[in-house]
Amino acid sequence: MGKAAREAxxxxxxxxxxxxxxxxxRAKMLGVVGAALAVVLVVVGGGYLFxxxxxxxxxxxxxxxxxxxxxxxxQDGSVVLAGKxxxxxxxxxxxxxxxxxxxxxxxxxxPTLQQLAAEGEAIVHYRPVSIxxxxxxxxxxxxxxxxxxxxxxxxxxxxxxxxxxLFENQPPEGSEGFAVEDLKQWGExxxxxxxxxxxxxxxxxxxxxxxxxxxxxxxxxxxxEQLNESEIQEMGLAGLIEWGGDNGVDGxxxxxxxxxxxxxxxxxxxxxxxxxxxxFGGTPxxxxxxxxxxDAAFSGDGVRDAVQQxxxxxxxxxxxxxxxxxxxxxxxxxEVSP
Amino acid sequence: xxxxxxSATPTEPAAxxxxxxxxxxxxxxxARLALAGVLAWAAVSKLPPALSVQSVEAYxxxxxxxxxxxxxxxxxxxxxxxxxxxxxxxxxxxxAASGLLMVxxxxxxxxxxxxxxxxxxxxxxxxxxxxxxxxxxxxxxxRDLGFLALAALIAIRPRSPLALDRLFGxxx
Numbered sequence: 001m002g003k004a005a006r007e008a009x010x011x012x013x014x015x016x017x018x019x020x021x022x023x024x025x026r027a028k029m030l031g032v033v034g035a036a037l038a039v040v041l042v043v044v045g046g047g048y049l050f051x052x053x054x055x056x057x058x059x060x061x062x063x064x065x066x067x068x069x070x071x072x073x074x075q076d077g078s079v080v081l082a083g084k085x086x087x088x089x090x091x092x093x094x095x096x097x098x099x100x101x102x103x104x105x106x107x108x109x110x111p112t113l114q115q116l117a118a119e120g121e122a123i124v125h126y127r128p129v130s131i132x133x134x135x136x137x138x139x140x141x142x143x144x145x146x147x148x149x150x151x152x153x154x155x156x157x158x159x160x161x162x163x164x165x166l167f168e169n170q171p172p173e174g175s176e177g178f179a180v181e182d183l184k185q186w187g188e189x190x191x192x193x194x195x196x197x198x199x200x201x202x203x204x205x206x207x208x209x210x211x212x213x214x215x216x217x218x219x220x221x222x223x224x225e226q227l228n229e230s231e232i233q234e235m236g237l238a239g240l241i242e243w244g245g246d247n248g249v250d251g252x253x254x255x256x257x258x259x260x261x262x263x264x265x266x267x268x269x270x271x272x273x274x275x276x277x278x279x280f281g282g283t284p285x286x287x288x289x290x291x292x293x294x295d296a297a298f299s300g301d302g303v304r305d306a307v308q309q310x311x312x313x314x315x316x317x318x319x320x321x322x323x324x325x326x327x328x329x330x331x332x333x334x335e336v337s338p
Numbered sequence: 339x340x341x342x343x344x345s346a347t348p349t350e351p352a353a354x355x356x357x358x359x360x361x362x363x364x365x366x367x368x369a370r371l372a373l374a375g376v377l378a379w380a381a382v383s384k385l386p387p388a389l390s391v392q393s394v395e396a397y398x399x400x401x402x403x404x405x406x407x408x409x410x411x412x413x414x415x416x417x418x419x420x421x422x423x424x425x426x427x428x429x430x431x432x433x434a435a436s437g438l439l440m441v442x443x444x445x446x447x448x449x450x451x452x453x454x455x456x457x458x459x460x461x462x463x464x465x466x467x468x469x470x471x472x473x474x475x476x477x478x479x480x481r482d483l484g485f486l487a488l489a490a491l492i493a494i495r496p497r498s499p500l501a502l503d504r505l506f507g508x509x510x
Contacts, residue, residue, distance in 0.1 A: 032508060
């Protein structure tokens with residue numbers, strides 16, 4: 001073998017070794033990347049399976065209205081869902097039908113709450129509020145129309161069904177929704193066949209229109225002329241309406257309406273939970289025996305755990321009309337003035 | 339991608355590069371741990387998934403079904419990246435992927451800002467609607483740019499101590 005040939009073969013061997021080294025390095029890299037991908041797959045895939053199974057379990061009790069205990073309308077327009085004479089923790093749910101977070105809360109935890117009530121494990125106290133009443137329409141109008149219609153459904157012992165239907169059909173924030181025709185239809189879907197319901201929904205919706213389109217702008221400008229912003233904030237909407245009555249902005253069209261009732265209920269919760277860790281800061285807010293729940297409220301399991309760790313509690317409101325028929329509880333029809 | 343660029347240089351390096359060579363692996367380790375912590379906290383604070391879904395929906399970019407899927411999987415993805423950064427497995431690629439994730443987050447925040455939405459970015463904990471004037475898009479983007487810088491360091495200089503990669507002879 002000549003010198004040149006020897007050198008050529010040495011060079012070839014060297015190149016081959018280099019190539020083998022590179023191949024090994026690439027194989028190693030592929031192995032490591034593959035292992036990393038496997039970790040991602042296990043964590044994401046496994047986690048997803050776990051979470052969706054959990055959700056499926058939480059939904060097991062959805063729409064089982066025939067299994068629900070009695071719904072009892074309270075003096076402030078709230079509704080208690082509990083078996084007769086049940087001693088269990090009291091769970092207060094404050095929600096606005098237009099609030100997206102409340103929809104998420106209802107999706108995740110609503111069926112579990114109904115199940116806990118059905119099992120006698122909890123006294124579930126639905127306390128609708130309107131945190132958007134002072135916002136711009138259509139946000140305010142949707143919120144108030146929804147709340148008033150739900151209150152009307154409560155007159156016919158169908159609040160819980162109607163509550164679920166409203167959240168299911170919640171309009172996107174900023175667009176017109178909860179139309180009168182839909183609100184009436186959902187009443188039928190919830191099993192209300194009394195025509196009084198539809199009449200009430202129509203009357204309340206007119207009150208809402210007067211409130212957002214005519215009354216509120218007048219009240220706001222009158223208030224801004226005579227009060228400063230922090231005084232207005234301080235009063236809250238219910239206080240402002242009262243102030244308007246003494247200062248030439250007539251709010252008498254709100255008397256005995258469900259619209260006013262939910263505005264008052266909203267003011268009341270701000271007083272009830274005014275400071276400290278339990279302060280009411282927005283919707284949804286869930287209180288177990290007066291103790292505010294954190295993010296755990298957004299899962300059925302979280303709510304169940306909180307209820308199981310709590311002692312039996314008391315409902316802070318009184319039933320509207322003990323022993324009376326459903327309709328006897330309804331307030332008189334509101335007078336609608338333009 | 340070249341993975342053997344850090345082979346020892348035979349010539350005597352200058353003092354500054356030598357110091358950098360000594361410090362860099364520890365900087366990368368710090369970046370790995372910091373980014374892992376950030377991602378893990380971001381994941382945990384988004385749960386339960388109903389909260390995370392709500393944060394995604396607030397961006398108004400996806401249909402409800404897609405928003406729900408993202409809401410369920412995003413915290414899990416963040417958790418997986420955090421785990422891999424902690425272990426130091428496929429460090430360069432996980433760093434790059436985390437950086438990409440930050441770019442996507444920044445793009446989402448910019449789009450919310452540009453559309454005049456009033457939302458919390460939902461980066462940590464609950465997102466969703468906030469009052470007008472209570473947004474903090476600039477701050478959120480600056481913070482994500484910081485995380486992007488950490489991710490870039492990890493991707494460009496993946497060599498670091500306490501990494502599984504070293505067991506496989508990578509980035510030694």
